[in-house]
Amino acid sequence: MFLNLEPLYSSIVENIKERVSKLPKPPKLAAVTCQPDLSTLSYLRSQEKQAKRLGIEFAVYEALKASDLKLLLPKLSSDDTVNGIFLTHPLPSDISELEAVSLISPEKDVEGRHPINLGNIMYDNPIFPPCTAEAVLRIIKYVTNPAGKTITIVGRSVTVGKPLSMLLLQKGVDATVTVCHSRTKNLAEITRNSEIVVVAIGKAKALGKEYFSPGALVIDVGINVENNEIFGDVDPSVAEICDLTPVPGGVGRITTLVLMEHTVKAAEMARKY
Template sequence: MLIDCKSISKAIDADVKERIEKLGFSPKLVAITSKPDPSTVTYLNSQAKKAKKLGIEFEVMEGSTMDELLKVISTLANDDKVHGIFLTHPLPKGIDEFELTLRIPPEKDVEGRTPYNLGMLIYEKEYFPPCTAEAAVRILENVTEIRGKNVVVVGRSVTVGKPVEIMLLKKGRDATVTVCHSKTKNLPEVTRSADALIVAAGRAKLITPDMVGEGAIVIDVGINVVDDQLVGDVDPEVEKKAQLTPVPGGVGRVTTSLLMEHVVRAAERLAGKNE
């Protein structure tokens, strides 16, 4: 069975719209990029579409050298009319993504990529959790009570795997978490033991039906392009024996909605500070 992620995303969007009306002004989000590849352009177009629909101002700024990008970030960091900043990923060779991330003020880091916001997760404070990790956890919470469940996470990246693991361990959520990576032995055995499986490996159809337990919940974070088609990390056949998020229209859809929610949250905080 497919998990209905559209309704989760719609509920977030409705809340965002209501909060923007209360704010009385349009919050602004700026994406910073450098020589964007086709998938980045597609990603930016979908952000632009969603922002427009919700009443959020959206702008894309480009730089081709570290100096140019550092200047862009510094300008945006000091502009009170800009509430959220995010860097597209990946950036071209020669651009130090980590160095740029360090310059984003945590209160405008709506994608939750700075060491401050990632560090907050360890303290169980979700100031701006990384949007994709938050989307995966939000979907899982929507489908089941997480407490005490055996959740297996495939992938240990800074943007998805690690933050998902920390968020699931948070007191109150209380999952028992196993994290797998490319050196994990007997991956199918581990994944089969999961009540819920979150897959963020970036390997098309890595998870096949024989690797999933009957009735498990499977959150497919992967986005891969195969023969010009978007496919996840999970074989769609898994839907026949488990609850599965679709690709496209699953985690990605909820991630975009949460990014916009973070922009509104940033604007609310700033408005509160200025009152």
């Protein structure tokens, strides 16, 4: 069946609203875009709507070239009125992802892409882990206790697969983790032997029922747009034999909330200095 994540969603919303109400002023999230395409613009509109609902100020800044980014990101990082910064794709071609995210102050890197924030995960000290990885962990913990469970992650990106593997390996979370990728042999054999499978490969409906054992928990991270429709990486028929997160309305919805929650956390941390 498809998992109902509404109670998890509502509890995070309530927690954010309560924390915002205790701050002296609304936290501010700055979105930085570089030549946004249509899907980025629609993503920004939905982030803005969500921020407003939660009492978070939202502002969009444009940086057309790498040289603009190199001025704007340090400026926003030292701006006391800004609590969180997030950077949309695509980036200008003359700056790498690593170079760009390194220009954001780690204390305002609410997406968790700065090398310091990624490094903190290795020390079992996640402050701002990547939002999608954290969203997946929240969903798994909402459904079951991951301790001792066999969990396979399909996909090894810096934003999902790699940091999620570290979050699941943390002491206190204690999952037994396998990470697969496009060069993995016998993928179906590995996923079928897992109690929980997280799929983040970016290929619409790529994994069908033959990849999962009945009763497994399957977290579908994929967001693939085809003919104006959104599909996950997992074929929806998998819900007939497993507990499957829906797409849309699953991981993506929780990920947006985690970004907002990180912005509130950044504002709370700034008050302590």
